[in-house]
Amino acid sequence: MTARIGKSFTFTGWHMLLTICSFFGVIIAVNFTMAWYASHSWSGIVVENTYVASQQFNETTAEIRAILDSGVTGKMAVQQGIITYDLQIPGKGPVNADKVVANFKRPVGTAQDFSIELRPEAPGHFVGAHPAGPGHWIYEVVATDHGKLVMHEANRIAVLED
Template sequence: MRLQQSKTGFVFTGWHMATIMVAFFGVIISVNMLMAYFATSTWSGLVVPNTYVASQQFNGKAAAIRDMLATGIKGKLTVTGGDIRYSLSIADEGPVVADTVTAHFKRPVGEHQDFVVALQPAGNGDYVASHPVLPGHWIVEMIAMRDGEIIMHEANRIAVIEAKK
């Protein structure tokens, strides 16, 4: 007499389903927590300290910018390596002389690499400074003053590309 052996197949139980659900939701919760950490650690979200005060000052700032643009002063920023060059001029009139020129380099996200540098006059409406600028995207706010008044205030987004060696 021969005994028949029956093979038992895999039986999906409640424990298997519980394990799958815990793993699935564990991944989702872990990813959400990681994204929340990155969101809170890389950008403060603070654009202005007091939004109400900023809204009240908006029209005055807009009028000042319109007046500045009416003068026709144009600025040109060049960043190569560690050299920062800014030129001020008025079309058909030539270079513009300023008492002080400062450049505020800000990362679009985060503040840990931001810096301010004062540019020195190089003659003929040109202003220069030497400061290392890391590769990547920057928002550069340029402020030129003469006789205690702002004659040029502009912000440009630039990309600094590291040269291949």
């Protein structure tokens, strides 16, 4: 009697080639997919020119320290398309500024970003009208008085639907 033995599987070079190509094909496909989503969802721009920003770092830090030492605080409010900003020194009263610019940016994407100059309505109280859609915003306020920086702050706020 003879016993029949079935042919067992043999892993060949072609199988190894197929395994390696499949492995790297998945990695490449995932990288391209993630790169596409990254390039279509956020601009990636924090500053326009990183070299210039690095050269101005010490100046900017000194200005921010001077603002913190002065005790000036700001309060932003956005309701029904009206943007208000109040500048004051707690315990001393409102702070005047001749120019207040508010820059609004979405945390992701640049399509809805806008900048508005707020007009003074009362001492230390500034108002502007611009629709800011519901959701999260990062606002930056730069207030100057006769060319001297009075306030420069950036915060994140959530605008609710009215």
